[in-house]
Amino acid sequence: MLPWEKPDGELRTHRLLFRWRDGGHLKARAYSETVWKPSLVAAKVIPEPVADSRGRRRYVTTRKEGTHQLRHFYASVMLADGVSVKDLSVFLGHQDAAFTLKVYSHLMPDSYDRARHAMDARLFRPRAVG
Structure with a gap:
Protein backbone atom coordinates (compact mmCIF):
# COMPACT_ATOMS: atom_id res chain seq x y z
CA MET A 1 0.00 0.00 0.00
CA LEU A 2 1.18 3.49 -0.83
CA PRO A 3 0.15 6.93 0.39
CA TRP A 4 -1.60 8.51 -2.53
CA GLU A 5 -1.48 12.12 -3.76
CA LYS A 6 0.52 13.37 -0.74
CA PRO A 7 3.21 11.85 1.51
CA ASP A 8 0.92 11.49 4.52
CA GLY A 9 -2.18 10.69 2.46
CA GLU A 10 -4.55 7.78 2.86
CA LEU A 11 -2.93 4.42 2.15
CA ARG A 12 -4.40 2.80 -0.95
CA THR A 13 -3.61 -0.24 -3.03
CA HIS A 14 -3.00 0.49 -6.71
CA ARG A 15 -1.56 -1.62 -9.47
CA LEU A 16 1.55 0.17 -10.64
CA LEU A 17 2.32 0.31 -14.33
CA PHE A 18 6.07 0.59 -13.78
CA ARG A 19 7.77 -1.09 -10.83
CA TRP A 20 11.27 -2.00 -9.74
CA ARG A 21 12.20 -5.67 -9.88
CA ASP A 22 11.38 -5.99 -6.18
CA GLY A 23 7.84 -4.73 -6.89
CA GLY A 24 8.39 -1.35 -5.26
CA HIS A 25 7.31 2.04 -6.54
CA LEU A 26 9.35 3.44 -9.43
CA LYS A 27 9.57 7.22 -9.36
CA ALA A 28 9.22 9.14 -12.61
CA ARG A 29 12.76 10.54 -12.52
CA ALA A 30 14.29 7.09 -11.93
CA TYR A 31 12.23 5.67 -14.81
CA SER A 32 13.28 8.54 -17.04
CA GLU A 33 17.00 8.09 -16.30
CA THR A 34 17.15 4.29 -16.33
CA VAL A 35 14.62 3.35 -19.01
CA TRP A 36 13.18 6.24 -21.00
CA LYS A 37 16.28 8.24 -21.93
CA PRO A 38 18.45 5.20 -22.73
CA SER A 39 15.64 4.04 -25.03
CA LEU A 40 15.62 7.43 -26.76
CA VAL A 41 19.40 7.17 -27.24
CA ALA A 42 19.03 3.67 -28.70
CA ALA A 43 16.38 4.98 -31.11
CA LYS A 44 18.67 7.90 -32.02
CA VAL A 45 16.10 10.45 -30.88
CA ILE A 46 18.56 12.11 -28.48
CA PRO A 47 22.38 12.02 -28.35
CA GLU A 48 24.48 9.89 -26.02
CA PRO A 49 24.77 11.39 -22.52
CA VAL A 50 27.70 13.67 -21.78
CA ALA A 51 29.69 13.98 -18.54
CA ASP A 52 29.01 17.05 -16.43
CA SER A 53 31.62 18.85 -14.29
CA ARG A 54 31.34 16.13 -11.63
CA GLY A 55 31.71 13.33 -14.14
CA ARG A 56 28.04 12.29 -13.97
CA ARG A 57 26.39 11.29 -17.23
CA ARG A 58 23.71 13.76 -18.26
CA TYR A 59 21.25 13.45 -21.10
CA VAL A 60 20.53 16.46 -23.29
CA THR A 61 16.77 16.58 -23.76
CA THR A 62 13.95 19.04 -24.15
CA ARG A 63 10.34 18.80 -23.02
CA LYS A 64 9.53 17.27 -26.40
CA GLU A 65 11.39 14.09 -25.46
CA GLY A 66 10.16 13.76 -21.88
Missing part, protein backbone atom coordinates in the same frame (compact mmCIF):
# COMPACT_ATOMS: atom_id res chain seq x y z
CA THR A 67 8.01 11.01 -20.46
CA HIS A 68 5.10 13.45 -20.24
CA GLN A 69 4.73 12.85 -23.97
CA LEU A 70 3.41 9.38 -23.10
CA ARG A 71 0.51 11.09 -21.34
CA HIS A 72 -0.26 13.16 -24.44
CA PHE A 73 0.00 10.08 -26.63
CA TYR A 74 -2.42 8.24 -24.35
CA ALA A 75 -4.87 11.14 -24.45
CA SER A 76 -4.65 11.43 -28.24
CA VAL A 77 -5.34 7.71 -28.71
CA MET A 78 -8.31 7.83 -26.34
CA LEU A 79 -9.81 10.86 -28.09
CA ALA A 80 -9.19 9.47 -31.58
CA ASP A 81 -11.00 6.27 -30.62
CA GLY A 82 -14.02 8.14 -29.33
CA VAL A 83 -13.51 8.21 -25.56
CA SER A 84 -15.45 11.16 -24.18
CA VAL A 85 -13.61 14.16 -22.78
CA LYS A 86 -15.47 13.62 -19.51
CA ASP A 87 -14.20 10.04 -19.19
CA LEU A 88 -10.70 11.02 -20.30
CA SER A 89 -10.56 13.71 -17.62
CA VAL A 90 -11.26 11.04 -15.00
CA PHE A 91 -8.60 8.72 -16.46
CA LEU A 92 -6.04 11.54 -16.43
CA GLY A 93 -6.92 12.59 -12.88
CA HIS A 94 -8.22 16.02 -13.84
CA GLN A 95 -10.79 17.61 -11.54
CA ASP A 96 -12.60 19.33 -14.40
CA ALA A 97 -13.39 18.09 -17.91
CA ALA A 98 -13.12 21.70 -19.15
CA PHE A 99 -9.42 21.64 -18.27
CA THR A 100 -8.96 18.39 -20.21
CA LEU A 101 -10.75 19.90 -23.20
CA LYS A 102 -8.59 23.04 -23.04
CA VAL A 103 -5.34 21.04 -22.93
CA TYR A 104 -6.19 18.28 -25.42
CA SER A 105 -8.69 19.79 -27.87
CA HIS A 106 -5.94 20.22 -30.46
CA LEU A 107 -5.68 16.42 -30.56
CA MET A 108 -9.13 16.16 -32.12
CA PRO A 109 -8.38 17.31 -35.69
CA ASP A 110 -11.00 15.12 -37.33
CA SER A 111 -13.88 16.27 -35.12
CA TYR A 112 -15.57 18.19 -37.95
CA ASP A 113 -15.52 15.18 -40.28
CA ARG A 114 -16.74 12.84 -37.53
CA ALA A 115 -19.62 15.19 -36.72
CA ARG A 116 -20.58 15.50 -40.40
CA HIS A 117 -20.48 11.73 -40.89
CA ALA A 118 -22.60 11.21 -37.77
CA MET A 119 -25.31 13.53 -39.08
CA ASP A 120 -25.12 12.07 -42.59
CA ALA A 121 -25.55 8.57 -41.16
CA ARG A 122 -28.69 9.59 -39.24
CA LEU A 123 -30.32 11.84 -41.80
CA PHE A 124 -29.42 10.13 -45.03
CA ARG A 125 -29.21 6.44 -44.22
CA PRO A 126 -30.84 4.16 -46.79
CA ARG A 127 -34.36 3.01 -45.94
CA ALA A 128 -36.36 0.17 -47.35
CA VAL A 129 -39.06 1.35 -49.73
CA GLY A 130 -42.13 -0.65 -50.15
Whole structure:
Protein backbone atom coordinates (compact mmCIF):
# COMPACT_ATOMS: atom_id res chain seq x y z
CA MET A 1 0.00 0.00 0.00
CA LEU A 2 1.18 3.49 -0.83
CA PRO A 3 0.15 6.93 0.39
CA TRP A 4 -1.60 8.51 -2.53
CA GLU A 5 -1.48 12.12 -3.76
CA LYS A 6 0.52 13.37 -0.74
CA PRO A 7 3.21 11.85 1.51
CA ASP A 8 0.92 11.49 4.52
CA GLY A 9 -2.18 10.69 2.46
CA GLU A 10 -4.55 7.78 2.86
CA LEU A 11 -2.93 4.42 2.15
CA ARG A 12 -4.40 2.80 -0.95
CA THR A 13 -3.61 -0.24 -3.03
CA HIS A 14 -3.00 0.49 -6.71
CA ARG A 15 -1.56 -1.62 -9.47
CA LEU A 16 1.55 0.17 -10.64
CA LEU A 17 2.32 0.31 -14.33
CA PHE A 18 6.07 0.59 -13.78
CA ARG A 19 7.77 -1.09 -10.83
CA TRP A 20 11.27 -2.00 -9.74
CA ARG A 21 12.20 -5.67 -9.88
CA ASP A 22 11.38 -5.99 -6.18
CA GLY A 23 7.84 -4.73 -6.89
CA GLY A 24 8.39 -1.35 -5.26
CA HIS A 25 7.31 2.04 -6.54
CA LEU A 26 9.35 3.44 -9.43
CA LYS A 27 9.57 7.22 -9.36
CA ALA A 28 9.22 9.14 -12.61
CA ARG A 29 12.76 10.54 -12.52
CA ALA A 30 14.29 7.09 -11.93
CA TYR A 31 12.23 5.67 -14.81
CA SER A 32 13.28 8.54 -17.04
CA GLU A 33 17.00 8.09 -16.30
CA THR A 34 17.15 4.29 -16.33
CA VAL A 35 14.62 3.35 -19.01
CA TRP A 36 13.18 6.24 -21.00
CA LYS A 37 16.28 8.24 -21.93
CA PRO A 38 18.45 5.20 -22.73
CA SER A 39 15.64 4.04 -25.03
CA LEU A 40 15.62 7.43 -26.76
CA VAL A 41 19.40 7.17 -27.24
CA ALA A 42 19.03 3.67 -28.70
CA ALA A 43 16.38 4.98 -31.11
CA LYS A 44 18.67 7.90 -32.02
CA VAL A 45 16.10 10.45 -30.88
CA ILE A 46 18.56 12.11 -28.48
CA PRO A 47 22.38 12.02 -28.35
CA GLU A 48 24.48 9.89 -26.02
CA PRO A 49 24.77 11.39 -22.52
CA VAL A 50 27.70 13.67 -21.78
CA ALA A 51 29.69 13.98 -18.54
CA ASP A 52 29.01 17.05 -16.43
CA SER A 53 31.62 18.85 -14.29
CA ARG A 54 31.34 16.13 -11.63
CA GLY A 55 31.71 13.33 -14.14
CA ARG A 56 28.04 12.29 -13.97
CA ARG A 57 26.39 11.29 -17.23
CA ARG A 58 23.71 13.76 -18.26
CA TYR A 59 21.25 13.45 -21.10
CA VAL A 60 20.53 16.46 -23.29
CA THR A 61 16.77 16.58 -23.76
CA THR A 62 13.95 19.04 -24.15
CA ARG A 63 10.34 18.80 -23.02
CA LYS A 64 9.53 17.27 -26.40
CA GLU A 65 11.39 14.09 -25.46
CA GLY A 66 10.16 13.76 -21.88
CA THR A 67 8.01 11.01 -20.46
CA HIS A 68 5.10 13.45 -20.24
CA GLN A 69 4.73 12.85 -23.97
CA LEU A 70 3.41 9.38 -23.10
CA ARG A 71 0.51 11.09 -21.34
CA HIS A 72 -0.26 13.16 -24.44
CA PHE A 73 0.00 10.08 -26.63
CA TYR A 74 -2.42 8.24 -24.35
CA ALA A 75 -4.87 11.14 -24.45
CA SER A 76 -4.65 11.43 -28.24
CA VAL A 77 -5.34 7.71 -28.71
CA MET A 78 -8.31 7.83 -26.34
CA LEU A 79 -9.81 10.86 -28.09
CA ALA A 80 -9.19 9.47 -31.58
CA ASP A 81 -11.00 6.27 -30.62
CA GLY A 82 -14.02 8.14 -29.33
CA VAL A 83 -13.51 8.21 -25.56
CA SER A 84 -15.45 11.16 -24.18
CA VAL A 85 -13.61 14.16 -22.78
CA LYS A 86 -15.47 13.62 -19.51
CA ASP A 87 -14.20 10.04 -19.19
CA LEU A 88 -10.70 11.02 -20.30
CA SER A 89 -10.56 13.71 -17.62
CA VAL A 90 -11.26 11.04 -15.00
CA PHE A 91 -8.60 8.72 -16.46
CA LEU A 92 -6.04 11.54 -16.43
CA GLY A 93 -6.92 12.59 -12.88
CA HIS A 94 -8.22 16.02 -13.84
CA GLN A 95 -10.79 17.61 -11.54
CA ASP A 96 -12.60 19.33 -14.40
CA ALA A 97 -13.39 18.09 -17.91
CA ALA A 98 -13.12 21.70 -19.15
CA PHE A 99 -9.42 21.64 -18.27
CA THR A 100 -8.96 18.39 -20.21
CA LEU A 101 -10.75 19.90 -23.20
CA LYS A 102 -8.59 23.04 -23.04
CA VAL A 103 -5.34 21.04 -22.93
CA TYR A 104 -6.19 18.28 -25.42
CA SER A 105 -8.69 19.79 -27.87
CA HIS A 106 -5.94 20.22 -30.46
CA LEU A 107 -5.68 16.42 -30.56
CA MET A 108 -9.13 16.16 -32.12
CA PRO A 109 -8.38 17.31 -35.69
CA ASP A 110 -11.00 15.12 -37.33
CA SER A 111 -13.88 16.27 -35.12
CA TYR A 112 -15.57 18.19 -37.95
CA ASP A 113 -15.52 15.18 -40.28
CA ARG A 114 -16.74 12.84 -37.53
CA ALA A 115 -19.62 15.19 -36.72
CA ARG A 116 -20.58 15.50 -40.40
CA HIS A 117 -20.48 11.73 -40.89
CA ALA A 118 -22.60 11.21 -37.77
CA MET A 119 -25.31 13.53 -39.08
CA ASP A 120 -25.12 12.07 -42.59
CA ALA A 121 -25.55 8.57 -41.16
CA ARG A 122 -28.69 9.59 -39.24
CA LEU A 123 -30.32 11.84 -41.80
CA PHE A 124 -29.42 10.13 -45.03
CA ARG A 125 -29.21 6.44 -44.22
CA PRO A 126 -30.84 4.16 -46.79
CA ARG A 127 -34.36 3.01 -45.94
CA ALA A 128 -36.36 0.17 -47.35
CA VAL A 129 -39.06 1.35 -49.73
CA GLY A 130 -42.13 -0.65 -50.15
